[in-house]
Amino acid sequence: MNIVDYKEYISAETMMGPNSVRILAELFDKYPLELVPNDMVLDLGCGTGLTSLIIAKETGARVFANDLWVSAEENRKRFAAWGVGNQITPICEDANNLHFEKKQFRVLISIDSYHYFAGSKGFFQEKILPFMQDEGVILIGIPGLKEEFTGRAEELLSDWLGDDAYMFKSPKLWKELIGENDRIASVKTWEMDCFSEAWDDWFATNKKFALDDRQHFDKIIKPYTCFVGIYIKLKREII
Numbered sequence: 001m002n003i004v005d006y007k008e009y010i011s012a013e014t015m016m017g018p019n020s021v022r023i024l025a026e027l028f029d030k031y032p033l034e035l036v037p038n039d040m041v042l043d044l045g046c047g048t049g050l051t052s053l054i055i056a057k058e059t060g061a062r063v064f065a066n067d068l069w070v071s072a073e074e075n076r077k078r079f080a081a082w083g084v085g086n087q088i089t090p091i092c093e094d095a096n097n098l099h100f101e102k103k104q105f106r107v108l109i110s111i112d113s114y115h116y117f118a119g120s121k122g123f124f125q126e127k128i129l130p131f132m133q134d135e136g137v138i139l140i141g142i143p144g145l146k147e148e149f150t151g152r153a154e155e156l157l158s159d160w161l162g163d164d165a166y167m168f169k170s171p172k173l174w175k176e177l178i179g180e181n182d183r184i185a186s187v188k189t190w191e192m193d194c195f196s197e198a199w200d201d202w203f204a205t206n207k208k209f210a211l212d213d214r215q216h217f218d219k220i221i222k223p224y225t226c227f228v229g230i231y232i233k234l235k236r237e238i239i
């Protein structure tokens with residue numbers, strides 16, 4: 001996908017951190033999706049719904065945009081203004097307690113949010129997997145710790161993140177946390193490429209949180225952290 005196509009939507013109003021559109025674009029380029037309009041995609045932790053808009057436009061599928069901090073009403077208004085109100089359903093639920101149909105989704109996408117709620121062993125298998133169709137795909141892009149600093153998040157990141165430092169985990173650790181299951185065909189985790197551009201776009205918003213992050217970029221964020229990509233492919237139905 002070409003992120004320039006979405007330039008008008010990427011703004012200080014819609015951004016909540018490093019440019020989620022760049023992270024999504026990198027995931028789509030690496031693992032292209034071929035969906036039909038009846039397919040359902042869950043955008044988990046969608047924030048202001050910027051990624052939900054792009055998923056809808058790029059795939060043509062029906063999108064469920066779930067977030068905790070941004071209300072469904074606020075996102076509903078934005079989707080209507082963007083002309084995608086019929087294709088995207090906004091929802092406000094905690095990812096720990098979702099209320100979808102079993103095997104509802106062909107694809108789950110989660111950008112810059114999965115680390116807030118999914119960092120315990122068993123979370124994926126208990127809270128996410130039941131909602132995913134056989135042969136489904138999960139694409140996740142989140143900030144994390146570079147591989148070589150595995151296990152040192154609190155020591156290295158606390159001056160920036162305080163008590164939230166534990167959320168940052170390395171690609172290898174995320175693979176272990178997702179674990180193995182009869183329904184999982186493969187799990188791949190890696191350090192993503194879009195790090196500098198995504199952070200630069202965030203700093204350019206001049207929002208208060210962006211200016212705070214900028215203060216820590218050279219000493220903490222750049223040397224120790226990365227964006228972790230996670231791709232999970234599910235097996236065909238087991239008979």
Ligand SMILES: C[S@@+](CC[C@H](N)C(=O)[O-])C[C@H]1O[C@@H](n2cnc3c(N)ncnc32)[C@H](O)[C@@H]1O
Pocket residue numbers: 014015016017019020044045046047048050051066067068069070093094095096110111112113114116117
């Ligand atoms: C940094 S924002 C990123 C939002 C958006 N994905 C983006 O990249 O712009 C993190 C998002 O995670 C969501 N989040 C945090 N904890 C959550 C939970 N337990 N259930 C659902 N969403 C959650 C928040 O509501 C918030 O919008």
